[in-house]
Amino acid sequence: MKRSTFLQQAGLAGAGLLLGPLKGLSLSPATGADQFPVVRVPADKRHFTSAAIEKAITEFKAKVKNPELAWLFENCFPNTLDTTVYHTTKEGRPDTYVITGDIDAMWLRDSCAQVSPYLPFVKQDRALQALIAGVINHQTACVLKDPYANAFYNDPNKRGEWTKDHTDMKPGVHERKWEIDSLCYTIRLAYHYWKLTGDTAPFDQQWQNAIKAIYTTFRDQQRKTGNGPYKFQRTTSNATDTQPMSGYGYPVKPVGLICSAFRPSDDATVFSFLIPSNFFAVVSLRQAAEMMTAIANDTKTAGELTALAAEVEKALQQHAVVEHKTYGKVYAYEVNGYGSYLLMDDANVPSLLALPYLGAVKDTDPIYRNTRKLVLSGENPFFYKGKAGEGIGGPHVGQDMIWPMAITMRGLTSHDDAEIKACIQLLQKTHGDTGFMHEAFHKDDPTNFTRKWFAWANTLFGEFLWKTYKEKPSLLV
Numbered sequence: 001m002k003r004s005t006f007l008q009q010a011g012l013a014g015a016g017l018l019l020g021p022l023k024g025l026s027l028s029p030a031t032g033a034d035q036f037p038v039v040r041v042p043a044d045k046r047h048f049t050s051a052a053i054e055k056a057i058t059e060f061k062a063k064v065k066n067p068e069l070a071w072l073f074e075n076c077f078p079n080t081l082d083t084t085v086y087h088t089t090k091e092g093r094p095d096t097y098v099i100t101g102d103i104d105a106m107w108l109r110d111s112c113a114q115v116s117p118y119l120p121f122v123k124q125d126r127a128l129q130a131l132i133a134g135v136i137n138h139q140t141a142c143v144l145k146d147p148y149a150n151a152f153y154n155d156p157n158k159r160g161e162w163t164k165d166h167t168d169m170k171p172g173v174h175e176r177k178w179e180i181d182s183l184c185y186t187i188r189l190a191y192h193y194w195k196l197t198g199d200t201a202p203f204d205q206q207w208q209n210a211i212k213a214i215y216t217t218f219r220d221q222q223r224k225t226g227n228g229p230y231k232f233q234r235t236t237s238n239a240t241d242t243q244p245m246s247g248y249g250y251p252v253k254p255v256g257l258i259c260s261a262f263r264p265s266d267d268a269t270v271f272s273f274l275i276p277s278n279f280f281a282v283v284s285l286r287q288a289a290e291m292m293t294a295i296a297n298d299t300k301t302a303g304e305l306t307a308l309a310a311e312v313e314k315a316l317q318q319h320a321v322v323e324h325k326t327y328g329k330v331y332a333y334e335v336n337g338y339g340s341y342l343l344m345d346d347a348n349v350p351s352l353l354a355l356p357y358l359g360a361v362k363d364t365d366p367i368y369r370n371t372r373k374l375v376l377s378g379e380n381p382f383f384y385k386g387k388a389g390e391g392i393g394g395p396h397v398g399q400d401m402i403w404p405m406a407i408t409m410r411g412l413t414s415h416d417d418a419e420i421k422a423c424i425q426l427l428q429k430t431h432g433d434t435g436f437m438h439e440a441f442h443k444d445d446p447t448n449f450t451r452k453w454f455a456w457a458n459t460l461f462g463e464f465l466w467k468t469y470k471e472k473p474s475l476l477v
Contacts, residue, residue, distance in 0.1 A: 019372050028280070039075055039436070044224045047084065047085050047086065050118070050127065052128055053447065056466065058071065059316065060073050060465070060466070060469055061073070061369075063235055064473070067183065072428065073465045076459065077463070078462070079436065079462075083101070084114065087131050090137075093137055096132070097137050097154040098138075099455075101454045103172035104153075105152065106138070106344075107182070108142060108182040109179070111135055111138075112188060115132050115189070116188070116189055117463035133193070133199065133202050140207045143213055147183060149174075150177045151175040153173070155172065165403040166234065166235075167249060176232060178262060179260055179261070181474055183217065184277070184280040186287050187214070187284040194291060215301070215305055223252060241268065249268075250270070250272070250336065251336070251338075252271070255315050257278050258272075265346050267395050271341065272338040273335045275332055276350035277350050278312055278315075279320075281309075282360065288307070289302040296434045301435070322343070329366075330372045343374070346395075347392045347393055347406035348394065349405065353413060357409060363415070372413075384399075385399070387445075388446045389443065391404075391426075392410075400443045402441055404438060408437075417472060431446065431448045436452070436453075437461045438454055438457060440455045
């Protein structure tokens, strides 16, 4: 995809994007913010209100002269707090259960990603800090219940729709799809919370036990002496919802990488060594080691975590890089250790595109630069381009469906002003007349979308807008 074509599709060529009335809505002819209807949850219906976030919204609306972007920011950035958090106190400690939106379950990955954009505001808002500490506490309990599960219920005894999956399902577990990133995200949130606040209260013996469970799980899933304790199958017609070979997936050669049965999309891996998640694991293991040393004074566990990180990093250097006929050396999406690999990228994070966002590689890394070109081109089988725009999707919701999350991540990992602006305006054009982001929209019709209530996509878009406002406000026109 040529840069000029992307700019044209984003509405940045020629006279630029014209902000007309939203289709399908009866709007007044007034200009500015009055042009857009109120779609945010009323104040008395919101689950949680942060004074710091409300202040940021007020500032953004006052300073950003694009009324639609101001409207979208007010709708999207607080959406997690408005609609998905259930904050309370248990045994004298904060506890926060976070649903994804239209599914009443707490994904470890999603819940971390939903609240992480609020971390820069916690010093201004102690109540917000307590809410995020509550997320960390709740996740600790989840990891100790089952480190292989990706999603949990608030009710520890509840059994849900996937209770008949062919795996070791426990009460309180919504789904048990083993995904490396689920555990990495819990460390990422804890680490950045600690760095920003200095608060060590969430990192008690239970949290330290959870870190040890994560280490054991990662070691087991290197599969050096057998397949390990985890297997998963589902009675389904969807190949992406189950694993072959008695639930263990296709064979891998033990080379030091960690197996992930599923991707962050909750779709099954083809080759179990999922490269973006292994990169993420290296970062997370080192963060956990730093915390175990500084907070718990547990140099033994810290040494084990550090050694595992080094082993995975070395294996990535040896097995993650392949030669592409057009782009040269690039990172594969999945490998099996035998020499087979999969070239693609998926919209969900961790992705190859998102590696700098996670601190896994530098955005100047030449292999990442080559990989970025590949995954944002027709060489990626899940890169779609149509009348409405272009972007990365994935098998999760099918052909020709672009994920706003991937467009947002493209902008968050770019230093090119034109590309950042193009991403913002493409997202502005494709919210489907709703004022919110979605899971995915059709490449030719943004009103054909999936999941009208998907808080991760909303809050991440808000993070992107706030970052741009702080660093490059001239792009928000």
